[in-house]
Amino acid sequence: MTRRPLLLVEDTPSLQLVYESVLKTAGHAVRCADDAASGLALFRTLQPPVVLLDLMLPDRDGLDLLSELLAIKPDTRIIVITAHGSINKAVAAMRAGAHDFLVKPFDEQRFLSAIGNALADAGPGPAAKPSGSVTAPPGEFTGTSxxxxxxxxxxxxxxxxxxxxxxxxxxxxxxxxxxxxxxxxxxxxxxxxxxxxxxxxxxxxxxxxxxxxxxxxxxxxxxxxxxxxxxxxxxxxxxxxxxxxxxxxxxxxxxxxxxxxxxxxxxxxxxxxxxxxxxxxxxxxxxxxxxxxxxxxxxxxxxxxxxxMPPLRERGADVVAIAEAGLTRFAQEEGRKFNGIDPEVATLFQRLDWPGNVRQLLNVLRHAVVLNDGPAVTRAMLPIELHHELEHREDETPETPRPHVTLEGLIGRTLAEVERMVIEETISRHGGSIPKAARVLDVSPSTLYRKIEAWKAAD
Missing domain, CATH: 3.40.50.300 (P-loop containing nucleotide triphosphate hydrolases)
Incomplete structure (x- = not known):
């Protein structure tokens, strides 16, 4: 049961009666408005914790009203109501700050559940944080980038x-x-x-x-x-x-x-x-x-x-924090005596592209812990494929031009040769970035890494 009344803004009289009846039967106090102007006036007077807002109003666009309500009282929980054919408006409302949305027709259980969730979350929002402040990660995340x-x-x-x-x-x-x-x-x-x-x-x-x-x-x-x-x-x-x-x-x-x-x-x-x-x-x-x-x-x-979710290469120093957390966990699990990461390795970790992201980084740490006993992870402990990547990056000479692949140069070659030429040219045109090339070619970066390793072994 609510102490302050809810506000229902719905211009269809029959639906307004139905919604009001369901809310009152469930023990909620409710005030109703049938257009944006009266809804805004009631909102200023009542300061309701939750607003049920139909997005199709006769005198004003519901999205505009939603923005004004949140500007007046940002902690208000607004549940928007929209027709099935205008789901894109509900999506826009969520991005504008709505708490939830209901698509007509909806049942009583879904209706009351949305109200209950909104009321449970209603009230003053968290205090504004100063610019540049750092929030503790939720769940099992590591990193403050x-x-x-x-x-x-x-x-x-x-x-x-x-x-x-x-x-x-x-x-x-x-x-x-x-x-x-x-x-x-x-x-x-x-x-x-x-x-x-x-x-x-x-x-x-x-x-x-x-x-x-x-x-x-x-x-x-x-x-x-x-x-x-x-x-x-x-x-x-x-x-x-x-x-x-x-x-x-x-x-x-x-x-x-x-x-x-x-x-x-x-x-x-x-x-x-x-x-x-x-x-x-x-x-x-x-x-x-x-x-x-x-x-x-x-x-x-x-x-x-x-x-x-940003890729690991865009998270700066997070890569070192994740590596240290993973090292501590793996050392405990394997009974090893690691106490940190060599500064050279920490620098190298921040230079790599990490196509497999956090999963790849943790696999690298697990590899080092299983095969060594500390006290610090050094470059020599890294797996061989990572050495290849480091050597490739250290030997990169962007000034050296590479010939572009042309159709004339493909005729007469095997399909495997054509595939290799196209992949290598795509990587070259994207500054040697395998993840970027993989996105252009619509394949996983790991697929390209496997092919490159196979070509190196065959050469």
Missing amino acids: EPMQRVYAKIRSVARSMATVFITGESGTGKELCAQAVHDHSNRAHGPFVPLNCGAIPPELLESEVFGHVKGSFTGAIADKQGAAAAADGGTLFLDEICELDLNLQTKLLRFLQTSTIQPVGAARARKVNVRIICATNRNPLQEVRRGRFREDLYYRLHVVPIH
């Missing part, structure tokens, strides 16, 4: 909302850590956090993994199986590598997001679940939409609050 400070701030800002979070970033940048941190800072922290890697499950089994199945629904279904969506009921479902979903399953996921219902394979009836979705990909999702590999309507339904 400026790019990560922006990530931490967004995690704390979005955590208590029901809005879908879409995490992007290269492999190994910590996308699952980010999803776990959002869950741990949310009102759902007491519920389950269920991760599912969409790229690691065969397409024919993915629907069963997400939605479950009943016994006998297909060959091999020897017992009922609870899917990840049901297992996450009351908590968070993390769909990693979301762009790997086939188009048929994308349609079913969209229906799940719109209705909050699941229907296991072979089941006669659907049932409701209360799940927050967080998804992630190492691809460019909008590019996947343009190529026809990802549904546009699903993209806009999921891409509400984007969080981009």
